[in-house]
């Protein structure tokens with residue numbers, strides 16, 4: 001058997017050759033990029049890439065090696081594209097961003113909109129972000145809240161986007177795309193549910209509990225200790241509180257925030273009844289204009305991908321190879337297109353960073369319907 005040192009010495013020789021060839025290949029890819037800038041050809045040429053993958057795999061017989069060389073070339077070509085997108089940016093040939101940086105979010109005399117009723121968690125989140133004195137207006141649906149900013153009836157609206165235990169609010173994700181509203185901020189609200197009732201209501205008098213389905217589910221362990229209580233779903237926790245007040249019945253209770261209890265003059269029977277003590281909801285602040293704060297640190301985008309092996313991998317490589325820290329990924333089915341998905345990705349960065357611009361160029365060219373949802 002040849003000794004390890006000898007084998008490693010041979011690998012070193014081969015690797016030096018690979019490095020030289022890699023450099024030569026990248027230099028040529030750069031020249032191709034310069035040519036593409038001149039002729040206006042697209043950087044990503046999927047037909048050429050597939051032909052290249054077929055060509056290199058055919059040169060090998062072993063199945064394991066064939067797969068390996070395919071993976072290697074997918075990486076190499078992705079790096080060629082990265083260098084070429086960089087040239088586009090240097091030459092100022094990329095599609096200029098339609099987003100305007102601002103020092104502070106502008107506020108006019110218009111109201112700030114939230115969905116729900118006074119006392120709801122959305123109202124609490126809105127006050128947390130804009131301050132106690134902000135002029136607020138409530139609307140009934142998520143759709144109305146998004147439409148209000150797009151139609152310039154309000155400067156901003158605040159909507160829940162995800163809960164730490166129940167997950168994404170899918171309707172809001174879908175509306176973001178339908179209306180092309182811009183995320184300009186976010187606020188995280190710790191959620192602590194209380195069991196509330198009218199004066200005289202006690203754990204023993206309760207027969208029915210009303211709340212939003214998520215609040216019921218987040219309090220499920222507590223409710224399991226009271227199996228005889230009937231659970232009834234209502235559109236909003238604060239609406240549940242309002243109804244309990246109107247009913248004036250000691251057999252009915254609501255699960256809502258302590259603020260909603262005090263607003264509707266209800267008594268707190270039990271506090272902090274949610275299962276997960278760290279339960280929080282993240283709310284987004286939406287604007288109708290394409291603006292972002294100069295010091296914004298997070299980019300949210302969404303794009304569509306065909307149901308093809310490796311398509312998500314290739315797109316995410318733009319995030320990874322530009323050293324961007326991806327903090328979240330979600331997907332939603334695209335209506336009327338079975339098994340096709342829209343992906344929602346968050347990563348750290350600012351629209352002015354070269355790495356962010358480079359990644360967005362690549363994703364725009366290689367996916368369908370890229371939308372920059374916001375930088376905040």
Ligand SMILES: O=C(O)C(=O)C[C@]1(C(=O)O)C=C[C@@H](O)C=C1
Pocket residue numbers: 029032033043044045046048049052076077078080081
């Ligand atoms: O042939 C090209 O057009 C290139 O830019 C080179 C290359 C490659 O690295 O082989 C890179 C990107 C294209 O998508 C296809 C191929």
